[in-house]
Amino acid sequence: MAAVDVIIIGSGAGGGASAWALAKQGVRVLLLEAGPAYKPKRDYRLSSYQWEQSGFPHKINPWGRQSYAPLQKLEEKWRELRSWNRVNGPMNTTNRRQPWGYHHVQGVGGSTLHFSGEAHRLHPESMRMKSRFGVAADWPLDYAELEPYYQQAERVVGVAGPLKQGARWRSENFPLPAHGLGYASQKLQAGCKKLGLHWQSNSLAILSAPYDDRPACNYCSNCSRGCPRRDKGSVDVTFIAQALRTGNCTIRTGCRVIALEAGADDRVRGVRCREADGSESFETAPMIIVACGAVETPRLLLRSESSHAPEGLANESGQVGRNFMETLFWTSSGLHPEALASYRGLPADGISWDFNAPDAIPGIVGGCRFSHATADADLLGPIHYAQRVVGGWGPKHKAAMRDTFGRVIGVGAIGESLPNPGSYVDLDSHAKDELGLPKARIHSHLGDGELARLAFMAKTTRRILKAAGVDELVEEYGSYDSFSATHVFGTCRMGNEASDSVVDRYGGSHRWQNLFVVDASMFPSSGGGESPSLTIEALAIRSAEHIAGLLKRRDL
Amino acid sequence: MVPGRRNFLAGSLLLALGTRVRELYAAVIGMPQVSAVDPFRAFAPYMDTLIPRDESPGATDLGVDQEILSRIRNSDYRKGIIQQGCRWLDEAARKRGATDFTALGPDGREAVVGKAAEAAPGTPLHEFFRYTRDQAVRIYYANPESWISLNYRGPPQPLGFTDYTQPPTLKRSR
Numbered sequence: 001m002a003a004v005d006v007i008i009i010g011s012g013a014g015g016g017a018s019a020w021a022l023a024k025q026g027v028r029v030l031l032l033e034a035g036p037a038y039k040p041k042r043d044y045r046l047s048s049y050q051w052e053q054s055g056f057p058h059k060i061n062p063w064g065r066q067s068y069a070p071l072q073k074l075e076e077k078w079r080e081l082r083s084w085n086r087v088n089g090p091m092n093t094t095n096r097r098q099p100w101g102y103h104h105v106q107g108v109g110g111s112t113l114h115f116s117g118e119a120h121r122l123h124p125e126s127m128r129m130k131s132r133f134g135v136a137a138d139w140p141l142d143y144a145e146l147e148p149y150y151q152q153a154e155r156v157v158g159v160a161g162p163l164k165q166g167a168r169w170r171s172e173n174f175p176l177p178a179h180g181l182g183y184a185s186q187k188l189q190a191g192c193k194k195l196g197l198h199w200q201s202n203s204l205a206i207l208s209a210p211y212d213d214r215p216a217c218n219y220c221s222n223c224s225r226g227c228p229r230r231d232k233g234s235v236d237v238t239f240i241a242q243a244l245r246t247g248n249c250t251i252r253t254g255c256r257v258i259a260l261e262a263g264a265d266d267r268v269r270g271v272r273c274r275e276a277d278g279s280e281s282f283e284t285a286p287m288i289i290v291a292c293g294a295v296e297t298p299r300l301l302l303r304s305e306s307s308h309a310p311e312g313l314a315n316e317s318g319q320v321g322r323n324f325m326e327t328l329f330w331t332s333s334g335l336h337p338e339a340l341a342s343y344r345g346l347p348a349d350g351i352s353w354d355f356n357a358p359d360a361i362p363g364i365v366g367g368c369r370f371s372h373a374t375a376d377a378d379l380l381g382p383i384h385y386a387q388r389v390v391g392g393w394g395p396k397h398k399a400a401m402r403d404t405f406g407r408v409i410g411v412g413a414i415g416e417s418l419p420n421p422g423s424y425v426d427l428d429s430h431a432k433d434e435l436g437l438p439k440a441r442i443h444s445h446l447g448d449g450e451l452a453r454l455a456f457m458a459k460t461t462r463r464i465l466k467a468a469g470v471d472e473l474v475e476e477y478g479s480y481d482s483f484s485a486t487h488v489f490g491t492c493r494m495g496n497e498a499s500d501s502v503v504d505r506y507g508g509s510h511r512w513q514n515l516f517v518v519d520a521s522m523f524p525s526s527g528g529g530e531s532p533s534l535t536i537e538a539l540a541i542r543s544a545e546h547i548a549g550l551l552k553r554r555d556l
Numbered sequence: 557m558v559p560g561r562r563n564f565l566a567g568s569l570l571l572a573l574g575t576r577v578r579e580l581y582a583a584v585i586g587m588p589q590v591s592a593v594d595p596f597r598a599f600a601p602y603m604d605t606l607i608p609r610d611e612s613p614g615a616t617d618l619g620v621d622q623e624i625l626s627r628i629r630n631s632d633y634r635k636g637i638i639q640q641g642c643r644w645l646d647e648a649a650r651k652r653g654a655t656d657f658t659a660l661g662p663d664g665r666e667a668v669v670g671k672a673a674e675a676a677p678g679t680p681l682h683e684f685f686r687y688t689r690d691q692a693v694r695i696y697y698a699n700p701e702s703w704i705s706l707n708y709r710g711p712p713q714p715l716g717f718t719d720y721t722q723p724p725t726l727k728r729s730r
Contacts, residue, residue, distance in 0.1 A: 219720045381708075381710065382708060383693060
């Protein structure tokens with residue numbers, strides 16, 4: 001095989017953006033992806049009458065790929081945070097938090113294949129949680145340093161957004177104009193106005209006009225089932241497509257990395273893989289980037305233990321797997337009196353950032369944001385209405401379906417998740433995957449601080465819905481009685497000190513000279529609910545610039 | 557936002573439905589076959605009681621009954637649940653003075669199905685009602701003929717909904 005300069009493990013936001021940023025500079029990249037490639041037109045069957053029967057068409061089953069340590073008992077004092085549905089009753093009938101899963105996609109493009117397209121920059125103050133608020137850790141860089149890389153990422157993807165986003169100052173406008181607010185979202189905007197809250201168009205990796213040989217969105221609202229048109233800027237149709245066009249990037253799919261092999265000279269010798277045909281291979285390159293996400297990246301590093309790295313690779317600080325931060329979320333949905341046809345438009349077309357700053361919620365450190373969540377709640381089609389909104393049977397059921405369909409509006413909130421000693425990822429020696437490798441085991445605990453923030457999120461979503469005219473709630477669910485996460489962070493965090501961080505300000509291991517981590521596991525703090533993909537991409541582009549410089553100087 | 561919460565909702569429905577499937581399986585598979593009459597005879601009228609024809613098609617108009625029976629043909633457990641449910645429907649009809657469920661009028665059928673809908677969780681009758689209703693709505697509402705009266709202009713693609721910022725063209729307000 002032709003010589004390779006950089007091996008990248010994982011093709012999601014971090015791996016894909018790294019591949020593009022390196023390949024365009026002439027660096028030869030081998031991108032290893034455990035999952036397959038998806039073909040948008042063929043695989044995302046939104047033109048079928050059966051479209052609603054399933055969610056994202058996973059080619060590799062995501063269920064059961066991780067294990068969970070027992071989660072916390074539920075307490076009476078947080079009863080208001082239990083999840084329920086008006087047709088099916090309580091969603092968790094036990095007295096213990098339940099693991100509903102770490103939701104991700106294994107495939108070229110990673111979890112951007114099923115994301116809702118939100119493209120957010122971090123609030124600048126979220127990068128100073130330790131020095132300003134005494135929690136989490138500070139980022140070893142600031143917003144100003146990351147800003148030009150946000151610009152680059154937005155240009156590659158074609159982000160559509162409003163002129164202003166509060167504290168997230170910009171040196172240039174978004175590449176594309178913001179999408180209009182959907183009819184249902186306009187009701188939420190009107191409700192927010194009554195409450196003195198600001199509701200605006202969200203910034204989205206979804207095209208509002210043709211761009212980069214991709215068409216504009218036609219507002220089907222089903223981004224989470226995959227976009228057959230490629231107007232959603234998932235990594236496969238943006239960064240990776242452009243990386244491949246340079247001629248400097250090769251992708252190998254169905255390739256599972258077994259371990260990274262460390263040498264005696266503080267360098268990683270290479271990557272041991274199991275290929276799609278069952279054979280084993282050993283790949284070497286001057287530089288290696290791990291970009292498997294905040295659960296699978298620590299898993300790979302921990303199981304790459306050796307005599308040179310007895311605690312796991314890059315784990316000299318003991319922080320690999322620690323500081324796990326999850327998606328703290330709440331969603332309330334209810335019936336509006338008007339027939340809205342709320343299944344139309346964009347997921348999360350509207351958003352309120354009013355409580356996003358770390359000190360915006362009175363008495364609570366760590367912010368949150370509120371957005372339109374009808375699509376996120378998957379109340380877009382008649383089957384889900386019949387299962388979750390309109391119970392019963394017979395003539396009354398049919399009449400209720402006609403009366404109700406299209407009237408549900410949902411508001412969701414995502415909030416800051418702070419690291420704590422009870423939340424971490426380790427290896428489960430009792431639960432192995434099909435290759436006999438220990439699964440990642442997720443330990444998750446929500447402290448009273450998190451639950452207070454969650455209670456604020458729940459209360460405020462209900463206020464917004466009521467002010468918008470919703471007179472009956474039909475479903476609510478959140479993080480209190482379930483672990484259900486897509487945004488996960490922190491397990492290989494950045495820092496200036498090798499004693500309490502895993503990687504440096506560019507994602508480089510403090511000890512292993514040719515090893516980088518570029519994904520959300522680098523995040524020292526989660527932010528106040530921002531969707532992380534754009535920040536991951538910006539970090540990746542910045543790290544790639546640094547790595548390319550090292551390669552040029554042969555500084556390895 | 558986070559799409560994974562859809563999966564959370566799917567998982568929560570499975571948990572909420574209970575975990576007594578193995579017990580039900582043993583109870584149902586062990587039942588002796590007692591009749592030479594078509595064991596699914598009551599199924600079509602039962603389906604049309606769950607989803608009747610009114611201004612939009614009923615369940616059997618869209619072949620929902622046949623589709624469910626086709627889906628369960630390789631599952632002894634599911635066949636057993638539905639056969640047992642059909643026997644119960646006929647028995648309940650006889651208690652109302654009819655020869656069987658098919659002989660009941662619409663009001664009688666609704667009264668009988670209403671009893672099935674109230675069956676205690678964990679019983680074969682509850683599982684019969686729960687499973688058949690769930691399958692019925694999945695199949696019925698995946699048929700575009702059921703969408704017309706809902707003013708639903710799906711599927712989502714290839715046309716999308718480019719009028720999304722406007723009020724819907726056909727609206728029904730309370």
